[in-house]
Amino acid sequence: MKPKKIWLKTILYAGIIMLMIGLAIPTGAATIKIGSLNDMTGATSDVGKDFALGIAEAIHYINDTGGINGKKIKLYQFDYGYRIPEALTKYSLFKRLKCAAILGWGTGDTEALAPTVARDKIPYVSASYSGHLCNPEKTPYNLFFSTDYSTQARGLITAWYDKKWPNKPDYGKRKPRIALCYMFASPYSSSSIKAAKDHAKMLGFEMGPQQDVSLFAIDTKSQILALKEFKPDVLLLTNTVMSVAAVLRDAYALGLKTDKLLLNWGFDENLPKLAGKAAEGVIGCAPWAFFGQNVPLMDKVVEYAKKYNPGIPLEKRTIHTVQGWANALGLAEALRRADKAGDLSGEGILKYGFETMRDYDFGLGVAPATFTATDHRSQSEARIYEYKNGKFTLLDSIDLKKRWPEKWANEWLGW
Amino acid sequence: MKKKLTIILSFIIILAVLLAGCAAMMTKPTARNFQAPIVTLDSMEVEHFWGWWYYSNKVKPTMGKAGNYGAPLDLAFIFNVENPNPFPVELESLKFTVAFEEFDLNTVSSIETQWIPPGKTNQIRVHAMFDGRQSLLSLLVTGGFKLKEKTGAAGAGAALKQLGKWWKAAPEYGFPIYVKEGAAVFKADSLVKVAMFSATFP
Numbered sequence: 001m002k003p004k005k006i007w008l009k010t011i012l013y014a015g016i017i018m019l020m021i022g023l024a025i026p027t028g029a030a031t032i033k034i035g036s037l038n039d040m041t042g043a044t045s046d047v048g049k050d051f052a053l054g055i056a057e058a059i060h061y062i063n064d065t066g067g068i069n070g071k072k073i074k075l076y077q078f079d080y081g082y083r084i085p086e087a088l089t090k091y092s093l094f095k096r097l098k099c100a101a102i103l104g105w106g107t108g109d110t111e112a113l114a115p116t117v118a119r120d121k122i123p124y125v126s127a128s129y130s131g132h133l134c135n136p137e138k139t140p141y142n143l144f145f146s147t148d149y150s151t152q153a154r155g156l157i158t159a160w161y162d163k164k165w166p167n168k169p170d171y172g173k174r175k176p177r178i179a180l181c182y183m184f185a186s187p188y189s190s191s192s193i194k195a196a197k198d199h200a201k202m203l204g205f206e207m208g209p210q211q212d213v214s215l216f217a218i219d220t221k222s223q224i225l226a227l228k229e230f231k232p233d234v235l236l237l238t239n240t241v242m243s244v245a246a247v248l249r250d251a252y253a254l255g256l257k258t259d260k261l262l263l264n265w266g267f268d269e270n271l272p273k274l275a276g277k278a279a280e281g282v283i284g285c286a287p288w289a290f291f292g293q294n295v296p297l298m299d300k301v302v303e304y305a306k307k308y309n310p311g312i313p314l315e316k317r318t319i320h321t322v323q324g325w326a327n328a329l330g331l332a333e334a335l336r337r338a339d340k341a342g343d344l345s346g347e348g349i350l351k352y353g354f355e356t357m358r359d360y361d362f363g364l365g366v367a368p369a370t371f372t373a374t375d376h377r378s379q380s381e382a383r384i385y386e387y388k389n390g391k392f393t394l395l396d397s398i399d400l401k402k403r404w405p406e407k408w409a410n411e412w413l414g415w
Numbered sequence: 416m417k418k419k420l421t422i423i424l425s426f427i428i429i430l431a432v433l434l435a436g437c438a439a440m441m442t443k444p445t446a447r448n449f450q451a452p453i454v455t456l457d458s459m460e461v462e463h464f465w466g467w468w469y470y471s472n473k474v475k476p477t478m479g480k481a482g483n484y485g486a487p488l489d490l491a492f493i494f495n496v497e498n499p500n501p502f503p504v505e506l507e508s509l510k511f512t513v514a515f516e517e518f519d520l521n522t523v524s525s526i527e528t529q530w531i532p533p534g535k536t537n538q539i540r541v542h543a544m545f546d547g548r549q550s551l552l553s554l555l556v557t558g559g560f561k562l563k564e565k566t567g568a569a570g571a572g573a574a575l576k577q578l579g580k581w582w583k584a585a586p587e588y589g590f591p592i593y594v595k596e597g598a599a600v601f602k603a604d605s606l607v608k609v610a611m612f613s614a615t616f617p
Contacts, residue, residue, distance in 0.1 A: 040521065040523075041545075043549070043555075045519075045553050049519075056508075076526065077526065081546060082549060083546070083548075216556055217559075218559040218563060240556065242556055242557060242559055242560065243556075246559075307607075308598060308609055310611050
C-alpha cells in the first residue's frame, strides 16, 4: 500500500469514528408541548402577571424534578391582554404547535374557547373557577385545581353562619340578614350569585337588595348608603380586589358595621395594602395557601420565585403565584398518568389522567382533588380564612360534599 | 507490519490532535465558573405609531363590529446581551415589565432562544404592544386608586386623558418609560443562571 493510500484510509476511519462519537451524544430528550394563555397587560394583569410567573416557575420545577416520566415540558406562554380575538388566535397557534394541553386564564378566554376545546378534545386547565364549567356533559375538557366559585360562596356563607352568627347579639331572635355586592354585567362576578342566594335561603337568611358595583369602582358611597338602610349582618362581595377595597373603604368610612365575605379574586395580599384598616376582619375563601405560608412544597415555590425572578421582591409575590403552581402541578400529574397508560392524546389525558385522580394531594394548601367522568368539581372543600392582625388565618374548612351529600350529588353540579 | 504500525500511529496522532483541539477550544461550564451574562437596555424605539384615538361601542364603524377600540402603540426594546464566559451560553427566555411613569402597563417576554459566543455581545429586540383599550382597563381595574392620587380625578375620563398624554408624547420620548423586574434565563450545559436587569428610557 502506498503511503498516500494509508493516509486516506486513516482519515476515513478517523472520520467514521468521530461521526459515531457524534451520533452517540444525546440530541435532547422528548418534549411535551404545553400552551399557556395569560393576561399580563389587560384588565386582570394585576393578578394575571403573578399567576403567569407562577406557571413558568412551576414548569421549571417540574422539568427539574423528572418532567413527565423523563419527558420535558416545553412551555409556550403568551400574553393575550384579555382580548378574546387574541385568545382565539393563540389557541390556533397552540393547535398548530400540537400542544397536548393548555393552561388558560380567565372567564373571557375560558368561556369563549369552551366549545372549541370540547370539539378538539384539548384539556384546558384555567383560572376561571366557575361552577358551570364543572359538568363534564357540557364542558368535558375544562378543568381546574380550585374550589369552584359556587362552592366558595356556599362555604363562606356556611362558615359565617357557623362561626360568626352565634356570637351576634341578635342570634336566636331573628333571621340573619345578607346582602350581595357585585358587578351585574360581569360574567365572573355574577357566576356564583345563584348558588349564594340558594344557600342563603336554605340556611334561613333574609336577603337584602343586591348592589351593582363596577369592577372599576373606586367610589361606592351610594351603594353603601343603600345598604345602611337594610342593615345586613353580612355582605358577600364577588368582585376583584380593587373594587372590593373600594367597598371596604367606603363601608368603614360611612360606618356600615357588617361582616364581609369575599371570593378568592377579591382576597389576596394586596387587599390590605389597598383597603388599609378597613380590611381588618374580612373573611375570604382561599383554595390555596398564601405565598410563603408554611405548607408542603411552599419552600419550592419561594425558591423558584427567587431563582427565576430575582428582580421581583418576595413581598410583591402573592397567592396568585401559588394558584399558577396548582394548575401546572395538577396538569403535570394528569400528563404523567396518561403517559404511563401510553395515551397522551387529549382524550387520554382526560380519561387516564384527570379522571383517575381520587383525593390527589400535591400540597400548597390545596384541598385534595378528585375528578370523575361525571363530575369535574375537583374540590368539595372550601377553605375559609380571616384577615386579622395583619395575618391570614384559617377560620374554618367546610366540606360541602360531606355536609350535604344529597344536594352535592344531585342538585349543585354545574351552577 | 511496518505499514500497519504507520496506520495505527497516524490514527492515534490524528485523534489526539482532534481531541486536544476540542479540549483547548472549550472550557467546560461549571457552577463555579458560570457567570450570569449582562443584560443592558441599548435603546427604545417607537416602532409603529398610529397617533391617539379611542372609539367606544356607541360609534358605528364603516365596516365590522362596533366595539371599544383604542390606538395601539408598538414599542421596541433593544437589549445588549454580553456573555463574559469562556464558553457559549444559550439565552432561553427573557421577560420584563414596562411602566409608563409609575403605572405598570405591560409585561413582555421573549421565548426565542439564541446562542451567545464566548466573550461576545448579542442584541435582542423585544416588541411591546400597548393597546389603548387594554391599557384603559388596566388603569381602571388595577391602577384606579393610584390614578386618583396622581391626577386628582378618577374614572374612564381621567384614565383616557392620561393615556392620550402618554400616546402623544411617546414619539418625542416625553415621559420616563421604565423597564422593571427584568429576568433573562441563560443555560450552559445543564446549568442555569438568571440575569436581572432594569433601565429607564430616556
